[in-house]
Amino acid sequence: MLIALASDHAGFTYKQRIVPLLESLGHTVRDFGTNSTESCDYPDFIMPAARAVAAGECERGIVLGGSGNGEAIAANRIKGVRCALCWNETTARLCREHNNANMISLGERMIDWVTAETIIRTWLATAFEGGRHERRIQKLDA
Secondary structure (H helix, E strand, O other), X not given: OEEEEEEOHHHHHHHHHHHHHHHHOOOEEEEOOOOOOOOOOOHHHHHHHHHHHHOOOOOEEEEEEOOOHHHHHHHHOOOOOOEEEOXXXXXXXXXXXXXXXXXXXXXXXXXXXXXXXXXXXXXHHOOXXXXXXHHHHHHHHO
């Protein structure tokens, strides 16, 4: 799977750790930046990644920041993106099962690395349940 990856300065350290994790799981990464811990504006990196997911250029996306809130908000401004802010394994599972989340947002300052890795692995492995959830997704996309 081709996965878009983007962060601001506050999510850069985890972004650098996510690349080898995804590659070890057999995925390909398209890195939209940032490329350092120097202060920057998250929309400059998050929104291009979200556009790539919405356009089908990338199958899914992971975005990161200090809390992950701004990054999720920025990604969700793009029509066709369903970006969930995840803070544990349960939120990662449910955002796929119920919301068919095609992106997730993580807060590097909010969760430890073990939790971040668990979230990513769970989100990648979980399928969308469809059924009653499908009509709700259709309403979001309408």
